[in-house]
Amino acid sequence: MRKILGMIAVGVMALWAAAALAQDGLADHKLALQISDNNPQKMNTVLNVAANVTRYYESQGETVEVRIVAFNAGLHMLREDTSPVLERLGAFGASMPNVTFAACGNTIAGMTKKEGKEPPIVKIAEHVPAGVVDLMTLNEAGWTVIRP
Template sequence: MKKRLAAAFMGILVATSALAEGVTHHIAVHVNVDDATVMNVALNNIANLNKYYQEQGDDLVVEVVTYGPGLNMVLAGKSPVADRISAMSLEMDNLTFAACANTHRAMSKKAGEDVVLLDEATMVPSGAVRLVELQEQGYSYLRP
């Protein structure tokens, strides 16, 4: 009887340990409009997802992909959410921002000079292609 109880107890410990490790959720967030409300909703969604999954013992990896007018989200001097991006990036090491090089090139040409990205943003060749790549890698797609 003691051996069965010990075996059952060990089984519970192993199951509990596996649950405690949690899983990692991958989310691709799509921003392609120059709208402060949409940008804030995207950041609110990310903060809420992060809080929820932390409480569940899970991990979260988020990449915000910006292109078209949405590139303004990650432009220095133009982003209406620059302070939030900076703060959230410091709090969440699992949060990245991708900026479309095609859009960047077009905006820079129109401005007559290189438009500057926020430090938190990384250039990708194409925002649309990046979204496809992330989804092919198993990322869930979220568009605020």
């Protein structure tokens, strides 16, 4: 009886692991892009890389998931009031559902303290506790992390 229960437990664990991998592995490729500078040229470069990588893999019949993580001064990219690429962000939200954006909670807290109010972040951005930790977690999960 113990052997049977042990075999069932191992089988259930194997199925659970396979399901988790299948769910996590929906995209053929996974790219995380870092933006940590308040520099319009670098922000546009990050968006260009996301668009170019997406077009390339789509032309190959493959899928790619791209996550742009903004922290430190790079958070200005995702601010509704200071983003030099605000119009492009709207276009990405509408035309590239494979590209997601993450806004660093630590940076938001720092800006809130300095400015006396929370900075307005674009609606398409997900708030994460810490941008660097988000990048580390993605890297540990097999994502390619690039700082253009």
